[in-house]
Amino acid sequence: MASTVRYYAKPSDAETFCKAALVKSGLSEADAGMMASCLVEADVRGVDTHGLARLEQYIGRVTAGLVNATPKLEISAKTPVVAHLDGDNGFGFVVATKAMEEAIKRADTYGIGFVTVDHSNHFGMAATYVLQALRKGMISLCFTNSAKQMPPFGGKDTLLGISPFAAGAPSNNEVPYILDMAPSVVAKGKIRRAARRGESIPLGWALDKDGNPTTDANVALDGSMAPIGGPKGSGIAILMDIMAGVLTGAAFGGEVGDQYKEKRPQNVGHSFIVIKPDVFMSSEEFRARMDTLAQRVHGIAPAPGFKEVLFPGEPEHRLSETRKAEGIPYADAEKEMFENMAKTLGIPGLSLTPTPLNS
Ligand SMILES: NC(=O)c1ccc[n+]([C@@H]2O[C@H](COP(=O)([O-])OP(=O)(O)OC[C@H]3O[C@@H](n4cnc5c(N)ncnc54)[C@H](O)[C@@H]3O)[C@@H](O)[C@H]2O)c1
Structure with a gap:
């Protein structure tokens, strides 16, 4: 069943959490701060396919030595x-x-x-x-x-x-x-997010591995993008x-x-x-x-x-104004991922509230 987006984080809290996770993973304070600000900026602009949802995966790569923490x-x-x-x-x-x-x-x-x-x-x-x-x-x-x-x-x-x-x-x-x-037609992050949230995708976004159109996000992840x-x-x-x-x-x-x-x-x-x-x-x-x-x-005229x-750029700008006020909404699966990361890395968790921050 699809999960509902309903946990809100203050952008500055998200940035602090992300920076702490990256410092624990070997990055300098300056580089961790820079990367945290990029990821949170994506979430604030509504490009949440390219924000904190990817942090665990990035940390996995740097921890495995596949990315250089101190280039x-x-x-x-x-x-x-x-x-x-x-x-x-x-x-x-x-x-x-x-x-x-x-x-x-x-x-x-x-x-x-x-x-x-x-x-x-x-x-x-x-x-x-x-x-x-x-x-x-x-x-x-x-x-x-x-x-x-x-x-x-x-x-x-x-x-x-x-x-x-x-x-x-x-x-x-x-x-x-x-x-x-x-x-x-869409960024692959949108398919990854749909798969993570148990949602289907519109026809025309992706093909299965045999080149046939699909609405199944998991099948699309094994196939190709249109x-x-x-x-x-x-x-x-x-x-x-x-x-x-x-x-x-x-x-x-x-x-x-x-x-x-x-x-x-x-x-x-x-x-x-x-x-x-x-x-x-x-x-x-x-x-x-x-x-x-x-x-x-x-x-x-419309x-x-x-x-x-x-x-x-205007849709993202408008969303960023809303999210700066209301907080960044994260889904259940993302909340769980942040909790696991905090536990594994031994850092304070990300503070999330079930309603928009200004409600
Ligand atoms: N680093 C990578 O390898 C990688 C790969 C793929 C995508 N991405 C990122 O994924 C994100 C999403 O990409 P996408 O192609 O799905 O973007 P998108 O389709 O959401 O938006 C594309 C562009 O259309 C504009 N737009 C959307 N609706 C509009 C409207 N009603 N009126 C006027 N303009 C409008 C947006 O402002 C944006 O500039 C991007 O930030 C992209 O950089 C990164």
């Missing part, structure tokens, strides 16, 4: 605007945050910054790094690759990752543009593998390690392109023009079945 992150400059970072098999969250920081620094000086990364791991919600650039007023494009989960268009066997592309641009009074999308728009989603997944894998020196073409199935480093790659808008016009003018674009999108027209 030495070295940057090698290629040109003034381009650099490469070797992730030293650290957690993707830590590696990608550092790489984005470097790309922002170069963009701030030269107008554009481009940093490629190899020897990394799964970096979670791609919007995390777009938000990092937005906080500095920058436009950004983020690429990652991931383990094979999807056939190339027309194929039966998996080869491509469901690697999310993310992009962001700052505005003034409107919610900033944040596109964060997997090239599959690409958005057939050859178009498949083509975007290949672009992600070029920008994050072929170009960076990381694994590519089906060779990224599967963090759920394989006991080896993943060698995920990422790349980050950051653009400073005030190279072309003042930052104020750019932001005002972005506001105009968002307002024109909002001004379009089609039948829609109440309003939203800008990309």
